[in-house]
Amino acid sequence: xxxxxxxxxxxCTSFSLFACNQTxxxxxxxxxxxxxxxxxxxxFEEEVGADFLTFHYTLANPEEKGYEKPAVNWGSLTLExxxxxxxxxxxxxxxxxEFEKEELTGDQQKIYRLLEIQLEYNIEYENYxxxxxxxxxxxxxxxxxxxxxxEYRISNKEDVEDFITLLNDVDRxxxxxxxxxxxxxxxxxxxxxxxxEAILEQCxxxxxxxxxxxxxxxxxxxxxxxxxxxxxxxENQVTEAVANNVKPAYEKIIALYExxxxxxxxxxxxxxxxxxxxxxxxxxxxxxxxxxxxxxxxIVEEEVDDTIYSWINVxxxxxxxxxxxxxxxxxxxxxxxxxxxxxxxxEEFPAIDQVxxxxxxxxxxxxxxxxxxxxxxxxxxxxxxxxxxxxPSNTDLVDLFSTLAHEGFPGHLYQNNYAVQxxxxxxxxxxxxxxxxxxxxxxxxxxxxRIGNIGSEDFQEYMRLYSYLNRMLNEYIGLQVNYNGWQSxxxxxxxxxxxxxxxxxxxxxxxxxxxxAMYAPYSLGTYEVLSLRExxxxxxxxNFDALSFxxxxxxxxxxxxxxxxxxxxxxxxxxx
Numbered sequence: 001x002x003x004x005x006x007x008x009x010x011x012c013t014s015f016s017l018f019a020c021n022q023t024x025x026x027x028x029x030x031x032x033x034x035x036x037x038x039x040x041x042x043x044f045e046e047e048v049g050a051d052f053l054t055f056h057y058t059l060a061n062p063e064e065k066g067y068e069k070p071a072v073n074w075g076s077l078t079l080e081x082x083x084x085x086x087x088x089x090x091x092x093x094x095x096x097x098e099f100e101k102e103e104l105t106g107d108q109q110k111i112y113r114l115l116e117i118q119l120e121y122n123i124e125y126e127n128y129x130x131x132x133x134x135x136x137x138x139x140x141x142x143x144x145x146x147x148x149x150x151e152y153r154i155s156n157k158e159d160v161e162d163f164i165t166l167l168n169d170v171d172r173x174x175x176x177x178x179x180x181x182x183x184x185x186x187x188x189x190x191x192x193x194x195x196x197e198a199i200l201e202q203c204x205x206x207x208x209x210x211x212x213x214x215x216x217x218x219x220x221x222x223x224x225x226x227x228x229x230x231x232x233x234x235e236n237q238v239t240e241a242v243a244n245n246v247k248p249a250y251e252k253i254i255a256l257y258e259x260x261x262x263x264x265x266x267x268x269x270x271x272x273x274x275x276x277x278x279x280x281x282x283x284x285x286x287x288x289x290x291x292x293x294x295x296x297x298x299i300v301e302e303e304v305d306d307t308i309y310s311w312i313n314v315x316x317x318x319x320x321x322x323x324x325x326x327x328x329x330x331x332x333x334x335x336x337x338x339x340x341x342x343x344x345x346x347e348e349f350p351a352i353d354q355v356x357x358x359x360x361x362x363x364x365x366x367x368x369x370x371x372x373x374x375x376x377x378x379x380x381x382x383x384x385x386x387x388x389x390x391x392p393s394n395t396d397l398v399d400l401f402s403t404l405a406h407e408g409f410p411g412h413l414y415q416n417n418y419a420v421q422x423x424x425x426x427x428x429x430x431x432x433x434x435x436x437x438x439x440x441x442x443x444x445x446x447x448x449x450r451i452g453n454i455g456s457e458d459f460q461e462y463m464r465l466y467s468y469l470n471r472m473l474n475e476y477i478g479l480q481v482n483y484n485g486w487q488s489x490x491x492x493x494x495x496x497x498x499x500x501x502x503x504x505x506x507x508x509x510x511x512x513x514x515x516x517a518m519y520a521p522y523s524l525g526t527y528e529v530l531s532l533r534e535x536x537x538x539x540x541x542x543n544f545d546a547l548s549f550x551x552x553x554x555x556x557x558x559x560x561x562x563x564x565x566x567x568x569x570x571x572x573x574x575x576x
Contacts, residue, residue, distance in 0.1 A: 029103035036099055036108050043092075044426045051075040053148060056162070058429060060155070060382035072165045074145070077135050077177035079184075089122035110563050114431050117560050121285050128278045130187050135177035136199050136253055138515065143202065145170065149212050150363075151376055153385070154219040157226065160234050163216065167241035174249035178256050190263040194514045199257050203250045212242050214363055268513045270485035279482045282517035287524045288433035288560040293483045296524065300476045303527060307472060308498065311465040318458035327455050329397055334373075334390045335359040337401055341409040344452050348546040349410045350554065355417045357386035357408075369393075372403045375412040380429050383420045386413050401454065402467060406445030415440055418554050428557070437558035439525025442471065443533075446526075468526065473500075474508070475523035481512035528561050529553070532568045539572045548575065 045067060048058050052070050055062065062069065075081075096119065101112050135141045152163055185191075216238045220231050269275035280293050291299075314320070330340045338359050345351075362371075372394050378385035388407050394400050405411055415437070419428075444451065446467035450460040477494070480486040486494075492505035532553070537544045549571070556567035 027102045028105065029100070032100060032103040033105055033108060036104055036112075039095075039099070040111065040425065040427045044430065047430050052162075052166075054430075056153065057377075058379055060153070060379040060385070064381065072162045073169045074166065074173035077141065077173060077180055079130075079180045082129055082133065082180075086123060086126045089119045093119040093123065110559075110566075111425075111427065113563065114559055117562075118431060124281060128274070128281060130184055131189050131272075131274060132278055134184060134189065134191070134195075135181055136257070137195055138198055138202075139518070141174070141177050142199065142206075142250070142253060145173075146206060146211070150215045152215075152219075153379075154216075154223070156223070157230075160220060160223070160226075164234070164237050164241060167212075167238065168245050170246045171249045171252075174252060178252055181256060181260075185260055191257065191260055192267075192513070193262050194510055196257050196260070196262060198514060200254055203254050206250055207247055211363060212246065213239055267487075268485065269482040269516050276483055279516055283520055283524070286517050286520045287435035287528070288562075289435060289524070289528055290562075293479060297476070297479050297483070299527065300472055300479060300523070303472045304469065304476055304498075307465055307469045311462065311469055314458055314462045314465060318456065318462075320459060320462050323455055323459045324398070327398055327459070329401060329454065330452070332397065334361075334388075334397075334400065334404060337397070337404050338388060338408045341405055341448070341452055345410050345414070348451070348550060349414070350418065350547065350551045352414065352418050352421050355386060355413065356384035357388065357413060359388045359390060359408075361392045362389050372400065373407050375407040375416075377412075377416060380420075380426060383417065386417070388413065401452070402445045402448040402463070405448035405451065406441045410444045410451070411441040412437070415554065415558070419557065422555070424557075431559070433558055433560050434521040435525035435528065436561060436564060437525075438521040439527075439529040440553065440558065442467075442522050442526040443529045471519070471523040471526060474511075474519055477508050478512040478516065478519065481509060482516045528564075532564065536568060536572055540575055543575055 045065075048055055048062075049067060049070050051074075052072050053074070055067075055070055059065070059067065093116065096112065096115055099112065101109055104112060137143075149163075149166070152159075152166075154160060154163060213235075217235060220226065220234055223231075226234070269279045272278075276293070283293065283296065284290055329337065331337045335358075338357075342355075371391055373388060373390045376385075376387040376389060378387075388404070390400070390404075394403070407413065446464045447460075449455055449463045450457075454460065455463075477486070477491055480490070480494075486509075488506045488509040491508050492502040495502040495505060533549060536549050552568060552571035553564070556564040
């Protein structure tokens with residue numbers, strides 16, 4: 001089975017159906033269009049069936065579509081499998097180009113372009129994976145494997161048995177990654193001390209935890225079809241698999257990283273051979289916008305300057321500190337705050353049908369400081385299985401309120417269900433642009449206090465600007481570190497010039513080095529969304545309204561910004 005659209009295993013985010021855009025009818029060819037639809041259907045089935053995890057997370061009832069269940073395993077981490085995925089992408093791009101784009105409908109042309117972009121990104125990865133493609137690290141195999149296990153949907157006895165099979169496949173899977181990592185190291189791909197320590201800490205924490213066993217126990221106890229004896233037997237199998245297979249695999253990762261050489265140069269991508277090019281690649285693939293890094297630096301610098309000026313003006317025009325201390329929220333827990341936000345959408349966001357969801361708290365053994373909350377996307381054929389997971393250590397409800405708007409209403413949960421209720425084609429679930437998805441969620445999340453009518457207008461604006469400023473400041477530093485080689489002293493000087501505290505410069509430097517481009521979808525994606533809104537406001541003047549703009553943005557979908565810009569241009573023309 002080929003895996004074309006995503007070379008590495010990630011949790012997919014869906015996006016919505018494009019707004020209709022007809023092409024020149026004289027060029028349209030119904031036969032070509034029908035063939036293209038068949039091609040998309042076949043591609044979806046092939047991609048979903050290419051690995052078991054994608055199959056499981058995408059479909060709750062695959063038998064209803066007649067899809068064959070793939071072998072229950074984690075897939076492959078060999079270098080050969082990566083090379084093959086890249087070659088498969090080249091072949092698929094050639095097959096895509098066999099279609100005459102001009103003969104397709106407007107909607108088909110947009111899908112064509114999205115496929116083209118994704119496949120081109122996959123192919124370009126050939127230039128970087130040997131130098132930067134270590135299997136392990138933050139948000140890589142060691143992290144994702146545990147997340148996939150502790151979010152694994154267990155609905156019946158077959159799911160239980162598949163879960164145990166996956167546990168028993170962990171050692172084989174991790175061992176492939178270890179071998180690939182050794183090959184990359186032999187090729188000159190050398191770890192930094194910060195990367196090494198982060199991996200070792202994550203793996204050691206896991207070895208001391210019982211998060212998989214706890215998760216499985218909670219899930220299996222809810223299965224009424226199982227007898228007590230069956231539950232006990234399955235729990236024993238899980239405990240044995242974790243002890244004899246999973247944890248020994250993580251001990252192998254620890255042993256590997258303790259023996260691998262550490263680079264003499266502990267610096268950023270800017271200080272590594274081909275690092276600047278790789279950083280530019282990361283930005284465009286994570287954000288979904290073709291801009292040079294120099295262009296991004298100029299944009300973000302201007303955004304920081306403008307935002308900090310506005311923020312300070314708001315801060316000194318009102319007693320914000322007093323309001324922060326005495327602000328009252330409409331509820332004292334995460335679940336009720338999500339419910340409250342659900343009821344605040346009437347004026348600015350298109351209506352959707354009632355949505356079923358639940359708000360859960362992460363187990364303390366799973367939670368970490370980098371995650372406040374997240375939304376678990378349901379299978380495409382089970383849209384009611386919406387879940388928001390909240391970090392229980394996040395006790396600041398004022399801060400959490402914007403996070404719940406980001407993850408819930410009108411953020412990801414609302415965004416996904418809007419798409420579902422507008423009948424998006426299946427192929428869209430395998431394509432996603434993180435920048436536009438997170439850009440939307442940040443755009444509404446940082447405005448949560450105004451949307452929810454919390455506090456004064458000055459307080460609402462203060463919180464919005466504060467959120468955006470934090471994103472842009474961190475992004476600016478990350479850009480300068482990984483492209484222009486800034487050191488901690490450069491960061492300190494910059495912060496002092498901005499009138500900000502500089503004693504966090506070293507921490508900001510280390511974060512930028514360890515996580516290049518990780519935050520770009522949030523900061524730069526937000527910038528792109530806000531720029532589109534500003535363009536619409538300027539062009540439409542009194543004809544602009546937030547409801548129709550937000551609907552146009554949702555209709556465009558969480559896709560590459562090239563496509564969204566076309567949709568917003570059309571929206572502007574239709575509303576002048």
